[in-house]
Amino acid sequence: MKHLLDIESLSKEDIEHYLTLADNLKEILYRPIPKVPTLRGKLVLLLFYEPSTRTKFSFERACKILSAEVMSFQTKGSSIEKGETLLDTVKNLKTLGVNLIVIRHNLSGTPHFLARILSVPVVNAGDGTHEHPTQALLDLLTVRQKLGNLSDLKVAIIGDIKHSRVAHSDILAFQKMGSTVYVSGPAHLLPTPAEEKFFCLKSKSFRVCYNLATAIESADVVIALRVQKERHETPLIPSYNEYHLTFGLAPKHLDLIKEGALLMHPGPINWGVELHPELEKYPFQVILDQVENGVAVRMAVLLTLLTGA
Amino acid sequence: MRLLIKNGRVLDPTLGLDLIADVYIVDGKIEGVEENISASADRIIDAQGLWVLPGLVDIHVHLREPGEEWKEDIESGTRAALHGGVLRVACMPNTKPPVDTAEVCSAIIAKAKEKGYVPVYPIACITKGQAGKELTEFGRLKLAGAVALSDDGKWVQDSEMMRKALLYAKSFDLPIISHPEDQTLSFGGQVNLGKLSAKLGLKGVPFSAETVAVVRDLLLAKETKGKLHLAHLSVKENLPFLRWAKEEGVNFTAETCPHYFHLTEWECDGYNTLAKVNPPLRTEEDVLAIKQAIKEGLIEVIASDHAPHSPLEKDVEFELASPGMIGLEFLLPLSSSLVREGLISPLKLLKLLITNPAKVIGIEPPSLRKGEKAEIVLFDPEEEYLVTEDFIQSKSKNTPFLGKTIKGRIKKVILKDKVYEF
Numbered sequence: 001m002k003h004l005l006d007i008e009s010l011s012k013e014d015i016e017h018y019l020t021l022a023d024n025l026k027e028i029l030y031r032p033i034p035k036v037p038t039l040r041g042k043l044v045l046l047l048f049y050e051p052s053t054r055t056k057f058s059f060e061r062a063c064k065i066l067s068a069e070v071m072s073f074q075t076k077g078s079s080i081e082k083g084e085t086l087l088d089t090v091k092n093l094k095t096l097g098v099n100l101i102v103i104r105h106n107l108s109g110t111p112h113f114l115a116r117i118l119s120v121p122v123v124n125a126g127d128g129t130h131e132h133p134t135q136a137l138l139d140l141l142t143v144r145q146k147l148g149n150l151s152d153l154k155v156a157i158i159g160d161i162k163h164s165r166v167a168h169s170d171i172l173a174f175q176k177m178g179s180t181v182y183v184s185g186p187a188h189l190l191p192t193p194a195e196e197k198f199f200c201l202k203s204k205s206f207r208v209c210y211n212l213a214t215a216i217e218s219a220d221v222v223i224a225l226r227v228q229k230e231r232h233e234t235p236l237i238p239s240y241n242e243y244h245l246t247f248g249l250a251p252k253h254l255d256l257i258k259e260g261a262l263l264m265h266p267g268p269i270n271w272g273v274e275l276h277p278e279l280e281k282y283p284f285q286v287i288l289d290q291v292e293n294g295v296a297v298r299m300a301v302l303l304t305l306l307t308g309a
Numbered sequence: 310m311r312l313l314i315k316n317g318r319v320l321d322p323t324l325g326l327d328l329i330a331d332v333y334i335v336d337g338k339i340e341g342v343e344e345n346i347s348a349s350a351d352r353i354i355d356a357q358g359l360w361v362l363p364g365l366v367d368i369h370v371h372l373r374e375p376g377e378e379w380k381e382d383i384e385s386g387t388r389a390a391l392h393g394g395v396l397r398v399a400c401m402p403n404t405k406p407p408v409d410t411a412e413v414c415s416a417i418i419a420k421a422k423e424k425g426y427v428p429v430y431p432i433a434c435i436t437k438g439q440a441g442k443e444l445t446e447f448g449r450l451k452l453a454g455a456v457a458l459s460d461d462g463k464w465v466q467d468s469e470m471m472r473k474a475l476l477y478a479k480s481f482d483l484p485i486i487s488h489p490e491d492q493t494l495s496f497g498g499q500v501n502l503g504k505l506s507a508k509l510g511l512k513g514v515p516f517s518a519e520t521v522a523v524v525r526d527l528l529l530a531k532e533t534k535g536k537l538h539l540a541h542l543s544v545k546e547n548l549p550f551l552r553w554a555k556e557e558g559v560n561f562t563a564e565t566c567p568h569y570f571h572l573t574e575w576e577c578d579g580y581n582t583l584a585k586v587n588p589p590l591r592t593e594e595d596v597l598a599i600k601q602a603i604k605e606g607l608i609e610v611i612a613s614d615h616a617p618h619s620p621l622e623k624d625v626e627f628e629l630a631s632p633g634m635i636g637l638e639f640l641l642p643l644s645s646s647l648v649r650e651g652l653i654s655p656l657k658l659l660k661l662l663i664t665n666p667a668k669v670i671g672i673e674p675p676s677l678r679k680g681e682k683a684e685i686v687l688f689d690p691e692e693e694y695l696v697t698e699d700f701i702q703s704k705s706k707n708t709p710f711l712g713k714t715i716k717g718r719i720k721k722v723i724l725k726d727k728v729y730e731f
């Protein structure tokens with residue numbers, strides 16, 4: 001594998017490779033000195049054109065554990081503010097000896113654009129409203145660790161599906177591993193019938209539900225999404241209050257889902273909007289496990305693309 | 310100088326000709342079209358197997374001058390037109406500054422007279438600065454040479470403004486060219502709304518953005534009896550409304566471009582900015598419907614929507630890339646597929662490319678009529694060739710057909726005494 005651009009272009013075997021490698025690498029995190037020399041001498045460029053907490057620090061942590069050097073780029077204070085194009089920025093930074101580029105960008109397809117032009121591996125850390133493949137991999141890893149397998153599960157994804165790159169990657173990833181994905185949320189933030197045809201990988205393995213209860217009923221996994229205010233050109237939701245009442249997950253929903261079903265969220269969370277604050281105490285809430293697995297998954301990705309592991 | 314074109318398939322929609330014949334040209338003028346002309350000539354051109362036709366009229370072209378000469382200018386754009394057998398060009402007014410005053414209009418005509426390879430007919434703005442707020446001086450623009458009015462890519466969103474424009478234009482017998490796109494519906498859209506927009510995570514343009522605009526404009530044209538031309542139609546949902554308007558006798562014509570009956574949204578897969586265009590490429594069903602509309606006579610004009618962009622506008626992130634593709638040099642080759650597919654006759658095709666567009670803007674098209682100056686295209690409808698950057702004479706090379714093999718090649722263009730060999 002040369003790049004990691006999206007889940008869509010990965011096979012089930014590719015995904016399994018990353019998950020297994022991540023599982024094996026996770027042990028390093030618990031060592032007294034969590035550091036191995038594997039990527040010594042490699043230089044990784046973190047190019048974040050959008051705010052990020054988890055993803056950015058988790059890539060940085062993964063680099064450091066594997067002994068890769070990290071160069072971090074902030075648009076603020078860089079020549080981007082002087083009008084430098086992305087292409088020029090990256091060409092210039094590449095001459096500094098970069099071996100791999102991790103990019104997050106507000107425009108869909110930007111990692112693909114770089115991958116087409118540059119000869120170094122490119123990792124998509126979230127592009128516009130397209131995909132966020134490492135998030136999907138860590139979601140899969142978390143579910144596999146907690147439930148033991150990834151096939152024949154019912155996965156419900158709730159919220160603003162249309163603008164969520166996490167949803168787009170998860171929808172494809174869980175189906176590729178043999179599970180069924182149900183999505184629900186405000187109807188105008190769900191895939192249109194024409195778009196649905198793309199997301200449905202095989203007959204009946206994907207369903208758009210206008211009713212929240214239908215989506216989460218007997219679900220094995222429920223993933224709540226953040227309402228992505230910053231991607232709405234005009235307000236798309238009348239009020240957060242109404243959103244919480246209609247599409248927010250609350251303790252009352254726990255009776256509908258399967259016993260022991262996992263509750264996940266890619267973060268950052270708006271408590272009181274998509275999730276009722278009480279749910280923080282739900283015993284099968286695995287939100288912080290997701291974050292921890294994020295480091296392992298990103299280690300697996302870096303190792304694969306930089307060493308061909 | 311006497312020139313004899315022998316044994317070609319002579320096709321002239323201005324005369325209704327379709328026969329194997331010779332064309333005799335004396336001192337740059339058509340002397341006659343007949344079988345087996347035996348008159349002596351200084352040069353004989355063997356046109357066996359070729360179509361011999363008067364030059365095309367393309368009423369949807371962006372020449373980019375004034376203001377964006379790094380993409381195209383009047384000289385390079387008309388050279389590309391010549392290379393495509395397009396011998397009349399009507400250019401869109403979204404230049405910098407836009408063609409919203411008689412002065413800009415006159416300047417374009419003067420420049421075209423000086424540098425142009427073929428005649429250029431400016432289309433002027435409907436509203437000042439294409440802003441949709443205030444009408445331009447239709448009368449002075451017409452005196453300066455404008456042949457039609459259009460705010461180009463900016464549909465006149467204000468219905469009352471459009472109604473006023475359709476009425477006022479009647480005073481000057483000018484057509485209003487609408488780019489039907491309700492921009493409240495297409496806002497931010499990058500590709501067709503559907504499977505591909507889902508795959509690429511890009512905002513999609515729904516068919517309603519086009520059809521809502523088409524229907525509104527048809528209603529206003531019906532009410533005002535103004536002359537309406539609908540540019541670059543791309544979706545199947547338009548068809549019943551076009552049929553309705555024909556039945557009602559609405560004074561309108563409709564246009565499409567070769568890319569809407571050759572390509573689908575999947576051309577943009579992999580974030581291919583060369584296939585980004587407004588309106589976006591649609592689905593296979595839409596492609597079939599556009600062909601059906603041509604066959605039924607609902608769409609009566611094929612134009613290129615030649616929209617040159619340099620790598621500065623195209624070698625960028627998809628959402629930042631400018632929409633549009635060049636097309637002057639491929640207008641006839643790509644359109645000729647409609648004949649090979651048996652959809653329409655060659656003569657009908659040439660009506661869509663010569664007489665009908667000329668009628669929309671009220672000009673005389675090139676013709677093989679005796680006494681006319683020679684403006685003739687020799688076209689091989691069967692020749693296949695690879696589209697390369699070297700082939701393209703436009704300053705810009707932005708076309709998704711780059712690197713593809715297409716069928717139908719312009720072999721020669723004759724302008725009076727001069728024979729251009731391609």
